[in-house]
Amino acid sequence: MAARTKKTHDFAKHSLIWFVLFFAFFPLYIMFEISLKDNAQFVRNPWFPFPPYHWENWRFGWQLVNSYIANSILVSTVAVAATLVTALLSAFVFARYDFPGKTALWYLLLGLLFMPGIMNLVPLFILMKDLNLLNSLVGLTILYTVGGQVFCVFVLRNFIEDIPSELFEAAQVDGAGPIQQVFRIVVPMSGSILATLAILRFLGSWNNFIQPLVFISDDFKQLIPVGLMRLDGEYVKQWGQMMAGFTIAAIPLVLIFLFTMRLFVRGLTAGAVKG
Amino acid sequence: MNAQKVTWKNLRENWVIFAMLAPTLIGIAVFSYIPAVQAVRRSFYNWDGTSVEELTGLENLRRLLGDLRLWTPLLLGAVLSGLSALVNGERLRRTLRSGGALALLWAFGALAFDASRFFSGTSKGAMAEVRGGLLQVLGLLALGVTCAVAAHRLGEGRRRAGARLGVYLFPILAAIVYLIRVRQFGDSLLWGSFRLIFILIVANLFKMWPSIFTAVCIHRLRSERTQYLYRVLFVVPMIIPQMVGLLIWKFFYDPNVGVLNRFLVITHLDRFLMWLDKWVLHLGVFVAPFKPAWLGDPSLIIPALIFWGFPWVGVIGVLIYLAGLQNISQDVYEAAEIDGIGWWGKFWRIELPLIMTQVRLNLILMIIGTFQAYGFQYVLLGAEGGPQNKGLTPGLYMFYQAFEEQNYGYACAIGLILFFIILVLTVINQKYVRVEK
Numbered sequence: 160m161a162a163r164t165k166k167t168h169d170f171a172k173h174s175l176i177w178f179v180l181f182f183a184f185f186p187l188y189i190m191f192e193i194s195l196k197d198n199a200q201f202v203r204n205p206w207f208p209f210p211p212y213h214w215e216n217w218r219f220g221w222q223l224v225n226s227y228i229a230n231s232i233l234v235s236t237v238a239v240a241a242t243l244v245t246a247l248l249s250a251f252v253f254a255r256y257d258f259p260g261k262t263a264l265w266y267l268l269l270g271l272l273f274m275p276g277i278m279n280l281v282p283l284f285i286l287m288k289d290l291n292l293l294n295s296l297v298g299l300t301i302l303y304t305v306g307g308q309v310f311c312v313f314v315l316r317n318f319i320e321d322i323p324s325e326l327f328e329a330a331q332v333d334g335a336g337p338i339q340q341v342f343r344i345v346v347p348m349s350g351s352i353l354a355t356l357a358i359l360r361f362l363g364s365w366n367n368f369i370q371p372l373v374f375i376s377d378d379f380k381q382l383i384p385v386g387l388m389r390l391d392g393e394y395v396k397q398w399g400q401m402m403a404g405f406t407i408a409a410i411p412l413v414l415i416f417l418f419t420m421r422l423f424v425r426g427l428t429a430g431a432v433k434g
Numbered sequence: 435m436n437a438q439k440v441t442w443k444n445l446r447e448n449w450v451i452f453a454m455l456a457p458t459l460i461g462i463a464v465f466s467y468i469p470a471v472q473a474v475r476r477s478f479y480n481w482d483g484t485s486v487e488e489l490t491g492l493e494n495l496r497r498l499l500g501d502l503r504l505w506t507p508l509l510l511g512a513v514l515s516g517l518s519a520l521v522n523g524e525r526l527r528r529t530l531r532s533g534g535a536l537a538l539l540w541a542f543g544a545l546a547f548d549a550s551r552f553f554s555g556t557s558k559g560a561m562a563e564v565r566g567g568l569l570q571v572l573g574l575l576a577l578g579v580t581c582a583v584a585a586h587r588l589g590e591g592r593r594r595a596g597a598r599l600g601v602y603l604f605p606i607l608a609a610i611v612y613l614i615r616v617r618q619f620g621d622s623l624l625w626g627s628f629r630l631i632f633i634l635i636v637a638n639l640f641k642m643w644p645s646i647f648t649a650v651c652i653h654r655l656r657s658e659r660t661q662y663l664y665r666v667l668f669v670v671p672m673i674i675p676q677m678v679g680l681l682i683w684k685f686f687y688d689p690n691v692g693v694l695n696r697f698l699v700i701t702h703l704d705r706f707l708m709w710l711d712k713w714v715l716h717l718g719v720f721v722a723p724f725k726p727a728w729l730g731d732p733s734l735i736i737p738a739l740i741f742w743g744f745p746w747v748g749v750i751g752v753l754i755y756l757a758g759l760q761n762i763s764q765d766v767y768e769a770a771e772i773d774g775i776g777w778w779g780k781f782w783r784i785e786l787p788l789i790m791t792q793v794r795l796n797l798i799l800m801i802i803g804t805f806q807a808y809g810f811q812y813v814l815l816g817a818e819g820g821p822q823n824k825g826l827t828p829g830l831y832m833f834y835q836a837f838e839e840q841n842y843g844y845a846c847a848i849g850l851i852l853f854f855i856i857l858v859l860t861v862i863n864q865k866y867v868r869v870e871k
Contacts, residue, residue: 172651176664179648179747183671186682189693205693249458252451258440264459271466275856277806277829278849281836282472283465285483305461312458337450366676369809373837384677388813391681398691405678412673424669424753 194220194403201398213399220403226379227386232411234296234382235364238303239357242311245304247353250315251341255327271309284373294376302370307360318352319345354422358415365412383408477850481843494847500619504544508613511537512606516858520865538606545609552617567615571608578604624848627819627828633736635804641746642796648747649755650785654777665756672749680813687728687738699724729814735824739811751796758789798863805856808833828852 193201195212252258253265283302284293292298322345330340346353368384375381378389387408390401416423440448480490492502499505514534518527553561561568581600588594613619652664671679686693698704704724711720717733719726728738762784770780786793808829811819817834819826826834828848836845 169655172655175651176648179644179745180664180667182745183668183747183749186679186686187671187674189685190678190682202691205691205696245457245461248454252454255437256440256448256451257437258448258451259442259445264455267467268458268462271462273857273860274466274470275802275806275853277808277832277856278473278846278853279466279469281832281842281845281849282469282476284836285842286465286469286472288483301461302465305465308458308462337454341454362672368677368813372812384675387675387677387681391684398685405681408678409674412675416670416673420666424665 190402190405193398194400194406196399198398216397216399216403217407219397219400220405220407223390223400224383224386224404224407227381227383228408228411230296230380231365231383234300234303235361238300238307238364239360241300241304242307242360243353243357246308246311246315246356247341247345248338249308250312251319251337251345253312253316254319255324255337255340268309268312276306280369280373287374293374294380296375296380299371299374299382302374303360303364303367306367307363311356311360314352314356315349318349322348351422354419355425358419358423361415362412473846473849473853476843476846479843479846481846482840483842490843494844495851497844498621498624498847498851500613500617501548504541504548504613504619507537507541507544508606508609511535511539511541512602513858515602520861538602541609542605545612548617549612564616564618567611571612571616574604574608574611578608623823623826623831624828624851626823627826627831630736630825630827631804634739635801637740638800638804639797641740641743642751642793642800644746645748645751645796646755646786646789646793649752649759649789650781652752653756653759653785665753668747668749668752677813680810683742684729684814689725689727689730692728694728695725729820732820732822732824735815735820739814739825754792754796755789758792759785762788795863798859802856802859802863805829805852805859 189205192208193205194216195208195214196216197213200209200213253261287293287298287302290298292301326344327340330344335343366384367382368388371382371385372388375385378386381389387405390404440451477494478489478491479487480493481487496502511534514530514537516534518530518534521527521530578601581597581604585594585597585601588597614625652661655661655664685691689695695704698707704720707720707726708722708724711717719731719733726734728734766784767780770784775783806829808827811825811827811830812833814820815825817830817838819830819834829852832845832848832852835841835848
């Protein structure tokens with residue numbers, strides 16, 4: 160008897176989970192399935208794919224989004240690399256050195272957690288204009304790099320403080336300066352945490368939407384989120400091509416996910432708890 | 435942890451460490467702190483970013499809020515009283531509390547004076563217009579009095595603390611309602627946006643539960659491998675760019691080709707909605723032929739925003755709760771089973787209390803996030819928040835004033851108000867939620 164009630168409960172749990180998963184995956188299914196249709200087919204039946212399949216939508220879709228994807232990959236990759244290098248260097252200093260004004264600087268950094276980005280947007284726009292960084296991918300990369308500092312420095316400082324200090328002292332006796340210590344000792348030990356941070360930051364940059372919207376005006380410099388929004392805003396829509404474009408825009412993240420599944424899941428959990 | 439000492443004396447030999455810090459510090463100084471300082475400064479300007487630039491003092495805030503002589507003591511009193519509950523140290527607390535009480539006393543005196551002048555100088559016809567607001571004010575004041583009586587009667591304990599909170603809270607709310615609805619001070623678009631935020635937060639309180647239930651369901655599966663499988667499956671939708679998710683939902687809502695309307699027609703739910711509209715709601719939006727514009731009709735925008743993302747299971751939320759649930763030891767469950775506690779009892783008595791920290795964390799993050807949100811509404815409804823500005827959030831209003839109207843100074847003032855609200859919420863978060871971790 161007891162075993163039977165347990166089984167029914169398990170069935171109820173599984174069905175609830177699958178109900179939720181169905182809705183989580185439904186948009187993806189609709190996106191993929193419409194990407195194979197022309198507008199007439201789509202109006203007739205939006206639910207299921209049926210022949211003829213219009214794979215050429217994907218070619219048009221690629222033409223619609225390829226420049227956006229290239230820009231996004233460029234900006235996100237450079238920003239992630241720059242964020243990790245700068246954050247690693249300053250986290251090392253914060254972890255290993257006591258210097259005058261350290262506490263003040265640390266609170267200055269953490270103070271940014273209290274500052275909602277929403278307040279900065281308008282003056283940041285003017286600042287970028289004055290610095291001639293408006294409508295420039297370089298400017299956007301700098302903003303993404305700065306935006307990741309607090310979180311990464313915070314996480315990395317805690318990590319480095321947990322490394323036994325004897326390691327660093329021994330390296331110092333051998334004549335290694337602080338920068339060598341970072342790259343010879345910290346980097347080899349922190350592979351998985353760096354990868355986790357990189358994934359989180361990459362996701363953040365890839366999804367960032369307001370900053371490219373405000374700071375980039377030329378269409379050929381635009382990043383993927385705003386590019387997709389512009390496609391959606393066109394008056395006469397080719398739904399199939401647009402959905403193919405959407406699907407293609409997801410491919411880079413799908414690739415990253417496939418190769419780093421474990422880190423990805425862990426990174427999202429950790430990022431959620433700390434962020 | 436023995437860190438290396440760098441003092442003023444050997445600063446010069448250690449210049450490298452400052453070079454290492456420089457990129458981070460210069461970056462945040464230039465791109466975070468300078469704009470923040472500018473945002474405060476520009477709140478006091480009439481400024482269009484290029485030619486017009488004049489110092490107008492408090493004019494922007496006056497346009498946003500109304501008479502500052504009434505607002506200032508009220509807000510000051512509210513903040514000081516709130517702070518007195520948060521700080522440690524008896525003396526500081528007492529100083530803050532008496533300061534807050536003084537400010538509130540002043541505020542209510544000024545308000546009473548203002549009200550007496552307002553009532554004597556207003557015709558009956560004009561009074562009728564603000565009757566709804568007046569009733570709200572009276573209702574809130576009555577609640578305040580009830581709390582005062584209750585606080586007097588009840589013994590020490592949590593109930594009494596709650597009642598004493600009410601003694602502060604309800605009169606302050608009454609004063610705010612009086613200023614906004616009776617005196618109709620300030621920028622009505624701003625108040626409308628706050629009203630929207632309030633509705634969305636209340637809706638989000640209900641939308642938090644599905645994530646909790648889902649996490650508990652996954653947690654209670656006995657097989658570790660299935661648990662992991664589900665965790666991975668839940669992460670998969672995260673790899674779709676957020677913008678794609680947004681646009682697909684926007685497409686669901688499309689009046690002519692959208693999936694939602696088609697679904698309602700296929701399942702004949704459209705007839706139910708039309709019946710409901712005809713006899714109960716009287717909105718005039720669900721009529722034959724059934725093509726409601728979910729994002730284009732003023733009366734449907736807020737329901738559409740609330741229904742958004744059904745069944746409201748957030749991946750991040752589920753992962754956080756799962757992490758919390760994993761800390762529950764098996765013994766607790768076994769003990770519960772011996773006591774004959776059912777699955778519902780286990781949820782209320784074991785699981786929910788033990789992930790309460792995470793729930794509160796999510797709650798406060800949700801509130802802060804809702805206050806700051808505007809990208810979502812921008813994509814769906816445009817910079818004006820859709821027809822009749824129904825979907826206008828404070829952030830979107832700031833965006834609109836800055837980038838559509840070129841009122842940069844005014845936009846900065848809106849940002850400043852938002853900043854203070856979010857600051858208060860963050861302080862509460864740090865004080866009450868984080869500490870216990």
